Amino acid sequence: MLLQDMTSTQLEEFLAAEESKYQSYKAKGMKLDMSRGKPSAQQLDLAAGMLDCVNSQSGYRAADGMDCRNYGGLDGIAEAKLLFAEMLNIKPEEVFVGGNSSLNLMYDAICKAWIFGTGEGAKPWGSYEKIRWICIVPGYDRHFAICEAFGIEMLNVPFVNGQPDMDKIEALVAADETIKGIWCVPMYSNPTGTTYSDETVRRFAALKPAAKDFRIFWDNAYCVHHLTDTPDSLLNIMDECKAVGSEDMVYLFASTSKVTFAGAGLAATAASEKNIAYLKKLSAVQTIGFDKLNQLRHVRFLGGYAGLVKQMKKHAAMIAPKFEVVLSALDKEIAPLGIGSWHKPNGGYFISFDAPNGCAKEIVQLCKEAGVVMTPAGASFPYGKDPQDSNIRIAPTFPTIPELEAATEIFCCAVRLAAAKKLLAERK
């Protein structure tokens, strides 16, 4: 029975029963965490062998003979560039392999545009009174935090029919030359799990921004992170850009954080050869080079792209059942009541749950008080402000399955509690 179809008496009985369940959960004093998209220890174990690939007996030379222990190799060893090129389906010349964090590379790209501009002769973003940014919502909190730190004004653009609202994006960028960028997680988007359609990708490539230094930040964080045997597919934005001559408009980012080690993976920026040349010129002043031994470890362990794909299947085998725990609980515990909506993603790290409007903060608070840490409500929106107070990001990968079962049970109870309270309040 839908919650909204209950009489007020039924609703009050329902609420009382949920209150009692909630108190019993609370009494257990559990400590559970569904807040961050972290791999579990078991997933990290999948890459244990990588640590043996570079040891005191292994030799330290890249294919071109470079001693990976010493200085040099600003943009990465050739075989690491090739790995990312295959992952993103672009040319090795379009790859810059940086440190262990793609977030850091995105931050760095904004720093460089801020101080030096996006290319030779371009005006530094920092020299504008104000610049603005398009944020597809819900989205990734760490993206939005970068804009907030820089004082970049964020403009929300929602999904429409499961895709970014391209009409709105096209209109915004065409009209306002202070709009300098947009965050995109084009595949298995954080948190919605959305993969951009071919039409969406083509429309991104065909954008006609008023600002010549407008950049698409294409954070392809989950490009190989499929959960099923029928994965989504994503059109290659670089090809589409080249087809219309807009290849300087896009920066791609990827990492192996969720392929090997979350804290000790490789990250890369990919861009047009012109943009990469500029990035290399600026970076040559910043560092002599990133950790090439870790690059060597990766390419030896993964053995190229085919090995990487194989590795990801092992991750999927571990993660998919965790998604299933949450999804089947939601189907069973929430769907019949009609108090929330969500999608089953084909990949990525999250389930995006939309609670009845005005309930998300309370649900997260109820979870917290019962020992379950969720991502803060609102985190998937700029400035932490969800206008509907509805979206909650669920991250099922880190806990064990029994932990996840317990946490999901509490989460579902919190959703029912909050929804029933709200409905009752509305009727009064």
Add this chain to the structure above:
Amino acid sequence: MLLQDMTSTQLEEFLAAEESKYQSYKAKGMKLDMSRGKPSAQQLDLAAGMLDCVNSQSGYRAADGMDCRNYGGLDGIAEAKLLFAEMLNIKPEEVFVGGNSSLNLMYDAICKAWIFGTGEGAKPWGSYEKIRWICIVPGYDRHFAICEAFGIEMLNVPFVNGQPDMDKIEALVAADETIKGIWCVPMYSNPTGTTYSDETVRRFAALKPAAKDFRIFWDNAYCVHHLTDTPDSLLNIMDECKAVGSEDMVYLFASTSKVTFAGAGLAATAASEKNIAYLKKLSAVQTIGFDKLNQLRHVRFLGGYAGLVKQMKKHAAMIAPKFEVVLSALDKEIAPLGIGSWHKPNGGYFISFDAPNGCAKEIVQLCKEAGVVMTPAGASFPYGKDPQDSNIRIAPTFPTIPELEAATEIFCCAVRLAAAKKLLAERK
């Protein structure tokens, strides 16, 4: 016999003999490199065992239980912070362990001051029409390159009696609030090998800059890089600053690039707790954390500061004889002619050679044509401009001893050639 005491006929005979030697060197078609302060492969072998300290069987947890493979630990694991704290003789709370490059940390410190200011409420450096920087010369080319990239105007301050000219530095910073920083390599300075005296350090700590956001960039790159059993000693600037209440004025930098692996070491920023708190706040937006497995590798391998000191003695045993090759050749081949000056450093990576004025560029060019790559003349000065065209930085660590002997022979010949030509030209 001093070159200047030769008659013109003697000088012409000398020149002809050197020309003939030079042509024979050139004919050999050698390829030698004394240009960069890189450790040799043998030095890197000293840390081979480090790579076995984290492997598939080793366990991955830091002392506090953190899984070093996963996300987190923004400012480094506690034991890595302790290692740098002991290295720099400061508190672990004053340490931020970053990636593999202290140069990158310095660049980052300037980026952050440029965009966000040096602390809460401080005006961003980038919002000034122009800012300026003091560069003690000769100094480190990569420091100067950062200033040049940012468009920071560099002001040269020379050494006087073997120490930075503190009178001039004090006067400059007191008079001009657009002077925001100074580069210092306080121990075994690049390239001169100078260690700052106690008085110099105290005068740095006691600086009274007009700019409240003036910062001393104390690049203690060679703090443990002694070459002899009677090393220099350096006063602790943090203690001196605290004694006069100026501890927010200094950023310290250090790395293990020349302790373990040049390309895969650890780097750290050290600063007052107030400055570290600000750095952590800004960095939390930039990255989730640096490579903690490499931190674990380091602390397991070095086993703390005592182990690090022991490791450095092994480096000294390899490097000291290389310095000796160059110094004894200079003593034998150049000193009697009076056509150059240099010091024997007690540590660091360089010998700073001052040729007769107007000869450095030609010497480096002659070396190049005979197959010996030197650091470009002028590199140790801002904008690559040595006003005397005299200083040449010699980096003896990377070549083997036979290579170094051959390269030094050619270098000495080039010095004699250039000096004799110049003297003859002056007499005409």
